[in-house]
Amino acid sequence: MIRRIAFVLVLLALALPAWAAVETSPFQQAAAALDGLDPARIPTGRLYDRALPMSGLALQDGSGSGPAIGAAAWRQMLHEMRLSSLALPTGWPTPDLAREQERRAREAGIIPIAVLDASYARLRDDALTAGLVAYDGDRLVETPAAATTSPYVVHQAFAAAALVPHTYHGAQVTFTIPSQLFAGEVARPTRLQFDADDDRGWRDVALDAPVTVSYAATGARTLRLRAEYATVGVREAAFSFDVIALAAPAPTETWPITATVAWQGVYGYGTAYVYLAPGHAVVTDPVIVVEGFDMDNVMNWDELYALLNRENMLEDMRAAGFDAVVLNFHDSTDDMRRNAMIVTELLRQVGAAQPDQRDRILIGASMGGLVARYALAWMQQQGQDANVRTFISFDSPQLGANIPLGVQYWLQLFQIESTEAGHLLSRLDTPAAREMLLYHHTSPAGSTGQADPLRVSFLADLATAGSWPTGLRKVAIANGSGAAAGQGYAPGAQVISYEYNSFLVDLIGNVWAVPNGNSTQILRGLINRIWPLSDDQLNVTVTGTLPLDSAPGGWRSSLADMDATPAPYGDIIALYPNHCFIPTISALALDVTNPYTNLATLGNVAAHSPFDAVYYPAANQEHVLVTPENKVWFSTEIARANSGVDDHAGLPAARPRLAGAQPNPFNPSTRLVLDLPANVVRAHLEVFDLQGRHVRTLVDGPLPAGRPQVAWDGRDDRGRAMGSGPFLCRLDADGAVTSTRLMLVR
Numbered sequence: 001m002i003r004r005i006a007f008v009l010v011l012l013a014l015a016l017p018a019w020a021a022v023e024t025s026p027f028q029q030a031a032a033a034l035d036g037l038d039p040a041r042i043p044t045g046r047l048y049d050r051a052l053p054m055s056g057l058a059l060q061d062g063s064g065s066g067p068a069i070g071a072a073a074w075r076q077m078l079h080e081m082r083l084s085s086l087a088l089p090t091g092w093p094t095p096d097l098a099r100e101q102e103r104r105a106r107e108a109g110i111i112p113i114a115v116l117d118a119s120y121a122r123l124r125d126d127a128l129t130a131g132l133v134a135y136d137g138d139r140l141v142e143t144p145a146a147a148t149t150s151p152y153v154v155h156q157a158f159a160a161a162a163l164v165p166h167t168y169h170g171a172q173v174t175f176t177i178p179s180q181l182f183a184g185e186v187a188r189p190t191r192l193q194f195d196a197d198d199d200r201g202w203r204d205v206a207l208d209a210p211v212t213v214s215y216a217a218t219g220a221r222t223l224r225l226r227a228e229y230a231t232v233g234v235r236e237a238a239f240s241f242d243v244i245a246l247a248a249p250a251p252t253e254t255w256p257i258t259a260t261v262a263w264q265g266v267y268g269y270g271t272a273y274v275y276l277a278p279g280h281a282v283v284t285d286p287v288i289v290v291e292g293f294d295m296d297n298v299m300n301w302d303e304l305y306a307l308l309n310r311e312n313m314l315e316d317m318r319a320a321g322f323d324a325v326v327l328n329f330h331d332s333t334d335d336m337r338r339n340a341m342i343v344t345e346l347l348r349q350v351g352a353a354q355p356d357q358r359d360r361i362l363i364g365a366s367m368g369g370l371v372a373r374y375a376l377a378w379m380q381q382q383g384q385d386a387n388v389r390t391f392i393s394f395d396s397p398q399l400g401a402n403i404p405l406g407v408q409y410w411l412q413l414f415q416i417e418s419t420e421a422g423h424l425l426s427r428l429d430t431p432a433a434r435e436m437l438l439y440h441h442t443s444p445a446g447s448t449g450q451a452d453p454l455r456v457s458f459l460a461d462l463a464t465a466g467s468w469p470t471g472l473r474k475v476a477i478a479n480g481s482g483a484a485a486g487q488g489y490a491p492g493a494q495v496i497s498y499e500y501n502s503f504l505v506d507l508i509g510n511v512w513a514v515p516n517g518n519s520t521q522i523l524r525g526l527i528n529r530i531w532p533l534s535d536d537q538l539n540v541t542v543t544g545t546l547p548l549d550s551a552p553g554g555w556r557s558s559l560a561d562m563d564a565t566p567a568p569y570g571d572i573i574a575l576y577p578n579h580c581f582i583p584t585i586s587a588l589a590l591d592v593t594n595p596y597t598n599l600a601t602l603g604n605v606a607a608h609s610p611f612d613a614v615y616y617p618a619a620n621q622e623h624v625l626v627t628p629e630n631k632v633w634f635s636t637e638i639a640r641a642n643s644g645v646d647d648h649a650g651l652p653a654a655r656p657r658l659a660g661a662q663p664n665p666f667n668p669s670t671r672l673v674l675d676l677p678a679n680v681v682r683a684h685l686e687v688f689d690l691q692g693r694h695v696r697t698l699v700d701g702p703l704p705a706g707r708p709q710v711a712w713d714g715r716d717d718r719g720r721a722m723g724s725g726p727f728l729c730r731l732d733a734d735g736a737v738t739s740t741r742l743m744l745v746r
Contacts, residue, residue, distance in 0.1 A: 037133070037140055039086045043154045046120040051083035054417060060116075062158035064236030068222045071102065072420050074161035074239075077116055078183055079419035081157065084120055092183045095419045101181055102163040103298050110210070111167065111175045113194075116159045117184035117227060117235065127151040158235040160225040168302040170215035170243035177225075179207045189227035197221040197241075218243045248302050252276040257327070259345050263338035268330070270342050272349070273301045275314070275324040279737045283353045285360075287317060287638060288325045290343055292366030292396075292624070293436070294332040295427045304328060310626040317638060319692070320728050321658075321739035322361075325350060327368075333430035335454075336371045337461060343375035347386050359389040361638055366582070366624050367436060369396025374462055376469035388472050392637055393611070395479040395554040395624050399586035400438035402548040403428065404495065404579050405449055406511035406522035406540065407558065408441035413509065413525040413538045438548060439514065445523075445538065449514055449545040467610075474611045475637050477630055479554030479623055480584030482599040482616035487555060489576045491516040491547030495559055497573040509572070513549035513579070514542060551595035553580035554587065554623035581623045588614045613637070632743075635726040636665055639741035656680055656733030658740050659707070665743035671709040672698065672729055672740075678705050684732045685710060687742070695727065703733070714744050 037047070048057075055076035059066040069077075075095040082088065093101075098114055105112045127133045132151035133140050142151060163181070167173045177192065194205045196213040198221075205211050215221075221241045228234045251273040258269040274283060291304065304326050308314045314324055327346055329339050351357060364372035372391065379386045408428060415422035425441075427433060434440055435458040439449035468474070489495065496511035506528035512520055525538040555578040563574035583595045590597070591608045599605050599616065606614050615633040626634075639661075659675040672685065685699035695716045712729070714722050724746040730739040 051080040060159035062235030068238040114181040166242040168248040191228035193226040195224040259341035268338040290368035320741035335431040340375040369393035377465040398589040478587035478616040479621040481552040484598040514545040516547040519543040553583040657738040658731040
């Protein structure tokens with residue numbers, strides 16, 4: 001599951017805060033020209049003119065008056081300071097190390113604070129006109145006048161950021177300042193102080209020492225850090241932090257899962273969070289959920305719970321007697337075939353934990369639906385019983401996913417200047433992304449949309465495994481429109497406008513949606529720097545593509561995210577907010593090629609799909625968004641697993657239980673099937689709505705051994721007909737409590 005459950009791609013185009021109106025000089029990015037300067041005469045050993053300033057570093061001067069920043073801005077500042085260094089600083093972290101530390105800290109439940117504390121030099125803006133430097137060919141050199149008047153100005157940078165930007169446990173949250181993430185001068189501060197914005201004011205802290213903070217309320221906070229030095233005094237910085245919740249429920253158990261089958265010699269591993277239903281001591285009726293593409297592998301239980309419990313879906317499922325088992329891959333960006341082997345091992349371990357081996361429900365969200373499909377097909381090919389009754393694919397890229405090809409090339413153009421753009425591009429180059437994306441960028445750019453060769457390899461192996469599992473119910477739930485509603489713009493329309501012109505630099509980064517077959521330019525990109533600096537440009541035109549960017553499908557707001565991320569030069573304008581991420585025809589695996597197909601014209605839509613049932617809304621929805629509408633669909637399919645023929649018929653019950661309902665969903669009545677291995681002295685069978693309110697008492701007294709059936713006509717105790725919706729039926733038989741979900745459809 002990725003951010004917003006599955007594939008969380010937030011295109012932080014330049015990762016810049018709104019206040020980053022940054023001064024520049026004619027010498028920015030003059031790496032070749034600046035090489036002519038004498039390194040020994042450059043103060044601090046860092047010349048900021050070697051980097052294009054995109055982070056607002058000048059505002060983080062140690063005075064404490066600069067704006068509060070986040071992790072992305074801090075990483076960009078670190079990136080620029082590293083580019084500025086004539087020799088890489090000893091012991092300084094890299095932006096990638098900061099991301100890795102973030103991932104580890106999330107696993108440990110700690111909030112690391114990263115610090116940048118270093119001075120840097122810049123050439124005076126009048127260094128040329130004052131005759132302090134001059135061009136010798138295409139290289140800058142100091143003139144004799146520089147012997148008495150320095151052409152450099154020294155500045156101080158002091159910036160801090162919480163690498164984990166939020167907490168779900170604000171009542172008790174632990175911060176730390178790792179020395180590994182302290183990018184500073186050789187001398188460490190003599191005193192560190194921290195204001196957690198918790199009404200307690202400043203407190204003394206130490207590097208690598210934990211600091212526990214208790215917040216009394218949720219909300220955005222501005223935290224501050226002070227560093228005191230014996231020689232230069234006090235420096236201060238502000239950074240942002242969000243208290244999302246004061247306390248979040250913990251999983252009942254956490255299982256480490258390591259695959260027993262390797263892919264290309266490497267065994268994948270992950271973590272399963274087990275969240276038992278009330279009254280269950282062990283996994284009994286499991287609903288297994290497989291996460292999708294987590295770009296930086298930073299989502300853990302707290303984030304997954306928050307996403308799964310939208311519309312109270314997870315808690316309602318538990319109230320109905322189902323146990324949640326949520327699989328979190330160690331590396332969700334890894335090859336999907338390797339991660340599929342983790343799914344197969346989880347299914348085995350769930351089976352070993354169940355007391356009666358009843359079969360399960362397997363849900364794959366976004367990429368997780370494709371990984372789960374591969375795992376189920378592979379197990380069947382190997383003659384292994386997955387014991388899965390229902391497989392639910394939730395807005396999964398069964399036929400491929402889409403990130404606008406023009407945006408991919410946009411990132412490719414700006415990857416050097418922006419560490420975030422470069423990082424996002426690297427995430428699109430991971431094995432899982434290459435296996436999912438229908439159109440993947442190439443270098444040099446191609447003339448049409450094409451998949452990466454790794455996708456071809458994955459699909460070939462999936463076909464060898466049988467392509468689709470059989471002998472179980474397969475269900476697809478899409479977030480994309482079934483009525484051929486697009487994303488609000490035509491194929492080939494311009495979606496991003498970005499142009500800036502000045503004496504120092506001209507920038508163009510215009511993006512168009514891929515066309516419907518005809519030839520269309522999808523990127524016009526230019527970074528035109530002042531002479532003698534080199535220019536970069538990238539212009540891409542494609543033909544023969546399907547109109548995927550504008551097509552019906554579960555959408556992502558990547559274009560709006562680019563618009564909301566101001567650049568230091570000009571303004572990135574999203575002409576439309578969203579693009580299609582999972583085309584509707586892909587989520588439902590339909591045997592049609594036109595992504596604009598109106599499903600009403602197909603008649604029985606499921607007949608065009610390998611799925612037994614397909615669900616889709618009329619209008620496009622955000623990718624893997626749980627809505628009141630699709631929550632009912634989920635509830636229906638999850639309840640169906642306990643309906644019809646008993647899911648473990650022929651096996652004697654170990655204790656009294658509610659075996660299911662026939663039919664379910666139902667209208668106007670259904671029969672509750674009880675499984676009683678012995679006479680029950682006191683049986684109490686009740687129906688509740690999902691708010692826990694009593695609706696009907698069906699049994700209150702003794703029951704004989706056997707498999708009795710009890711009818712419910714959809715009415716309450718007063719004989720009033722209930723409206724459509726889900727209900728919970730609960731059996732308490734001599735203290736043995738079981739339940740099942742019912743779906744009344746009027």
